[in-house]
Amino acid sequence: MIEEFGIILVRGIGLGAIYTLVALSFNVVHSSSGILNFAQGNMFVLGGFIAFAMSSQVEFGPWMWLAVIPLAGISIALLLTFQGWITLLPLKNSTQQNSWIITTMAASTIIGAVMLLLKGPWAQTATSPFTPFNVLGTRTPAPYILAMIACVFWYVALRLFLTKTLTGLAISALSQDLEAARAAGLRVRRLQLIAFAISGMVIGTAGYIVAPIISIAADTGIKYMLNGFIASVVGGMGSDIGAMIGGPLVGVLSMFAIYQFGGHFQNVVSLAVLVLVLMFKPEGLFGRTSARRV
Amino acid sequence: MTAATLQNAPHARQNWFTSRIGKDATQLWLGVFLIIATGLAPDLLDSSYWSHAFQLVNIFIIASICQNLLLVDAGQTSFGNGAIFGVAGYAAAIATTMHGVSYPWAVVLGLIASLGASVLFALPALRVQHFYLGFVTLSAAVVLPELAMAFNDFTNGIIGISLNFETLHQRSIFGVISPMSLMIALITSVILIVHALMRRSMLGRRMRVAAESPEAAQALGISPGVMRSLAFIIAGLGTGVAGVIYPMIVGFVGPTSFNLDISILFFFAVIVGGRGTLLGPILGVWILYLLPNILLAEFVNYRLIAYGLVALLVMLLLPDGIVGGYLNWRHKKQHGGKRLDLNVAAVLGTQSSALSKAADASAVPAIEVRQGRKTFGKVVAVDNVDLTVRHGEIHGLVGANGSGKTSLLNVFSGFSRLNAGSLHVNGVDITSLAPHQIARLGIARTFQTPRIFGSMTLWENVQIGRDARSGNSKAPIPESAVEKLRETLGEGSPDWVPHGQRRLLEVMRVALQESDIMLLDEPAAGLSPDERKQFGALLQQLRDQYGKTFVLVEHDLDLVWGIADRITVLDAGRVVASGTPDEVAGDPAVRHMFIESSHA
Numbered sequence A: 001m002i003e004e005f006g007i008i009l010v011r012g013i014g015l016g017a018i019y020t021l022v023a024l025s026f027n028v029v030h031s032s033s034g035i036l037n038f039a040q041g042n043m044f045v046l047g048g049f050i051a052f053a054m055s056s057q058v059e060f061g062p063w064m065w066l067a068v069i070p071l072a073g074i075s076i077a078l079l080l081t082f083q084g085w086i087t088l089l090p091l092k093n094s095t096q097q098n099s100w101i102i103t104t105m106a107a108s109t110i111i112g113a114v115m116l117l118l119k120g121p122w123a124q125t126a127t128s129p130f131t132p133f134n135v136l137g138t139r140t141p142a143p144y145i146l147a148m149i150a151c152v153f154w155y156v157a158l159r160l161f162l163t164k165t166l167t168g169l170a171i172s173a174l175s176q177d178l179e180a181a182r183a184a185g186l187r188v189r190r191l192q193l194i195a196f197a198i199s200g201m202v203i204g205t206a207g208y209i210v211a212p213i214i215s216i217a218a219d220t221g222i223k224y225m226l227n228g229f230i231a232s233v234v235g236g237m238g239s240d241i242g243a244m245i246g247g248p249l250v251g252v253l254s255m256f257a258i259y260q261f262g263g264h265f266q267n268v269v270s271l272a273v274l275v276l277v278l279m280f281k282p283e284g285l286f287g288r289t290s291a292r293r294v
Numbered sequence B: 001m002t003a004a005t006l007q008n009a010p011h012a013r014q015n016w017f018t019s020r021i022g023k024d025a026t027q028l029w030l031g032v033f034l035i036i037a038t039g040l041a042p043d044l045l046d047s048s049y050w051s052h053a054f055q056l057v058n059i060f061i062i063a064s065i066c067q068n069l070l071l072v073d074a075g076q077t078s079f080g081n082g083a084i085f086g087v088a089g090y091a092a093a094i095a096t097t098m099h100g101v102s103y104p105w106a107v108v109l110g111l112i113a114s115l116g117a118s119v120l121f122a123l124p125a126l127r128v129q130h131f132y133l134g135f136v137t138l139s140a141a142v143v144l145p146e147l148a149m150a151f152n153d154f155t156n157g158i159i160g161i162s163l164n165f166e167t168l169h170q171r172s173i174f175g176v177i178s179p180m181s182l183m184i185a186l187i188t189s190v191i192l193i194v195h196a197l198m199r200r201s202m203l204g205r206r207m208r209v210a211a212e213s214p215e216a217a218q219a220l221g222i223s224p225g226v227m228r229s230l231a232f233i234i235a236g237l238g239t240g241v242a243g244v245i246y247p248m249i250v251g252f253v254g255p256t257s258f259n260l261d262i263s264i265l266f267f268f269a270v271i272v273g274g275r276g277t278l279l280g281p282i283l284g285v286w287i288l289y290l291l292p293n294i295l296l297a298e299f300v301n302y303r304l305i306a307y308g309l310v311a312l313l314v315m316l317l318l319p320d321g322i323v324g325g326y327l328n329w330r331h332k333k334q335h336g337g338k339r340l341d342l343n344v345a346a347v348l349g350t351q352s353s354a355l356s357k358a359a360d361a362s363a364v365p366a367i368e369v370r371q372g373r374k375t376f377g378k379v380v381a382v383d384n385v386d387l388t389v390r391h392g393e394i395h396g397l398v399g400a401n402g403s404g405k406t407s408l409l410n411v412f413s414g415f416s417r418l419n420a421g422s423l424h425v426n427g428v429d430i431t432s433l434a435p436h437q438i439a440r441l442g443i444a445r446t447f448q449t450p451r452i453f454g455s456m457t458l459w460e461n462v463q464i465g466r467d468a469r470s471g472n473s474k475a476p477i478p479e480s481a482v483e484k485l486r487e488t489l490g491e492g493s494p495d496w497v498p499h500g501q502r503r504l505l506e507v508m509r510v511a512l513q514e515s516d517i518m519l520l521d522e523p524a525a526g527l528s529p530d531e532r533k534q535f536g537a538l539l540q541q542l543r544d545q546y547g548k549t550f551v552l553v554e555h556d557l558d559l560v561w562g563i564a565d566r567i568t569v570l571d572a573g574r575v576v577a578s579g580t581p582d583e584v585a586g587d588p589a590v591r592h593m594f595i596e597s598s599h600a
Helices: A002-033 A040-057 A062-091 A099-119 A142-164 A166-176 A178-183 A188-213 A220-235 A240-261 A263-280 B016-044 B048-073 B081-098 B103-127 B130-150 B179-199 B202-212 B214-219 B224-250 B260-273 B280-295 B302-317 B321-335 B344-348 B405-412 B435-440 B458-467 B479-489 B499-512 B529-546 B557-563 B581-586 B588-598
Strands: A133-135 A138-140 B367-376 B379-389 B394-399 B420-425 B443-445 B517-521 B549-553 B566-571 B574-579
Touching: A002 A040, A002 A062, A002 A138, A002 A142, A002 A166, A002 A188, A002 A220, A002 A240, A040 A062, A040 A099, A040 A188, A040 A220, A062 A099, A062 A188, A062 B302, A099 A220, A099 B130, A099 B260, A099 B302, A133 A142, A138 A142, A142 A166, A142 A188, A142 A240, A166 A178, A166 A188, A178 A188, A220 A240, A220 A263, A220 B130, A240 A263, A263 B103, A263 B130, B016 B048, B016 B179, B016 B280, B048 B081, B048 B179, B048 B202, B048 B224, B048 B260, B048 B280, B081 B103, B081 B130, B081 B224, B081 B260, B103 B130, B103 B224, B130 B260, B179 B202, B179 B224, B202 B214, B202 B224, B202 B458, B214 B224, B214 B435, B260 B280, B260 B302, B260 B321, B280 B302, B280 B321, B367 B405, B379 B405, B379 B574, B394 B405, B394 B529, B394 B557, B405 B420, B405 B443, B405 B517, B405 B549, B435 B443, B458 B479, B458 B499, B479 B499, B499 B517, B499 B529, B529 B549, B529 B557, B557 B581, B566 B581, B566 B588, B574 B581, B574 B588, B581 B588
Parallel strands: B394 B549, B394 B566, B443 B517, B517 B549
Antiparallel strands: A133 A138, B367 B379, B367 B420, B566 B574
């Protein structure tokens, strides 16, 4: 029992770290443009796909593996910037401010379908160059631990970027008041694209790092995206610290649901959490309440 | 009166149905024709492949029509309608195969199940909107196949449930048409007609108001939550109808029948075909579902790519969808540069009913605020205000920007609640009522940014006020005046009305609402001097003939001093002066505030 508890806790937090990474990558784009990218889940899986492609092509050790992390991040960042550019196109004329819900959903569908066509409905798995760790007396596959490290790394990096660099501050300004930022002469579109790129770095590296513990398939992404969103809502939409707390909460709960009820119920439990939070505390743990305008 | 030249064909003498459908008629009949033709032609030509394909296409059209209703008429983004569809199909299939229920009863059970599912969808929609709702419903669509696997005692898991409806597929009617094809074509047509009728009904209009501006809806006494729930229930039932037919066509339900793809299909079909158009869902399903079927029959997997690519291209090139894009193009060609001058006074003002001036300009004030205080954080927007508005008076509310005029108006109409103090209307304490409840007590309002709905005709924009009548007004607007207004405005588009005059549309809406108290937020902004004069006369006439009470927030001091019975001057949330125009004008504090600045 104690051992199972350890597994639920450690892997739950590891899984939650993945959700947090998804949530962090959501937040960057959301704060700069109000967009929540529905394709984020498939971008995540594409990051994992890079790891799979590498590990199936060549035999390579931990150092080589580490060296490829930035490469994975940059590849997905480029792809996401392109997607962001397309998403922002119809937003120029102000009549279609909600078109992004549809365009990002379409992008998600396209990426998923391409994966399905290329690889078929069968899931691929990447192999990890690291041996499992021993945490709290349980053998834990390395990616769970690496996900937690990546999580902390990106949280700190984003924090520094958004508060200490000029570009980061400008992106923060967008989240406060888009019109004022535009009036102040900020190049809004370019900043938003940079936000998409950063989001791609986060999600691409995340997918690459945890590739060995996810099934790399067309229908995986959407589930990680949904759980990342749920983590975001639990913590408070747009709050990075909220994401750091919300992710592990949802992760441990997911693990518990798998252990207690079986894998088919993991997403049902997450959905129930989402609905309950939205019904009773829609601003989440760390969210800002926004006033209604008349 | 230039307005009368607008429409040369008033449709007063047409029958009930045609006048109901209005400009949608062409699309509706074309849609019904297409559904029935494609539903029956394959049977007539004895092509079982196409019979099957179009049976499926038609029930997908049903589901997309419901998605259209939900997305456009009710403004709800749902990515999970496939789950409602699936729940209905599963429930019917389980009932009939495992519990031996006859299929008609299984259909009823399936519909009840879809109703349950749509209530589950509606619950979060009461609290959250937009992408939040998109994510919740998307999760539901992801979860359904997993649940079907998890409860394999009921669903047979991955093996699924097989059913046999062979006899319905026989071409037994006149030896050429199968009951199945006929039934589906008819049901699909009926659902399209129901949607068309609903759009032009009072319920449909209210839904659209609630979707486009919850504030305007509340000001008209509509509860947006009720509208959303109703929309989910109606759309859910319709989707359920499609869902219970599905097993009859395919003869099988399994977890793969109802995966995310089908929700995506329903949603994108509406986008691609044209949001808010009747033909949209039909065209959308054809393009997304049928086209890959014809062109790439052997590559089922290409279908998803087609969904995504077509939806993306349409969003970039034709944001209103194919039908919507065509309608816009035709609209521009026919009516480009058309301009319509509104003349409220000319329409409403010619009536002179012998109404005795409201007898109860008496003891009980129309609106009474005592020690009203409203703060936003540290900002005190309304600072211990005492204010009385008497029945049958035009009460001007003036002051600099940020002096609390609109804040006070928002308090009157319930959009913001006093932190301290009390608010009475006709002697009833309304301090803690919701806006739509206050509206129903007979308080109407306009907004600083007029809430004019481009998706509605000019008349509909005004008619939503008429819909909101409480019916117990002391002085109803005569039917003949309303009829005249209806003929003048007709099927025209709000785009024709110059921006400055759009708020007059809102004033007309409020007038038809027949509330005894009307709150007007800068109604004269954007009007020409002549129009202002007419507008002022109109307010006086409404006051004198119909006994209306007005609270008028306005920057045009000449107008206010010209028509108001009493004026209250606000500064930094406080009442500086209150009284008749002459009293207020003579007040030294007020002179100090206005004389220098207003003539600067």
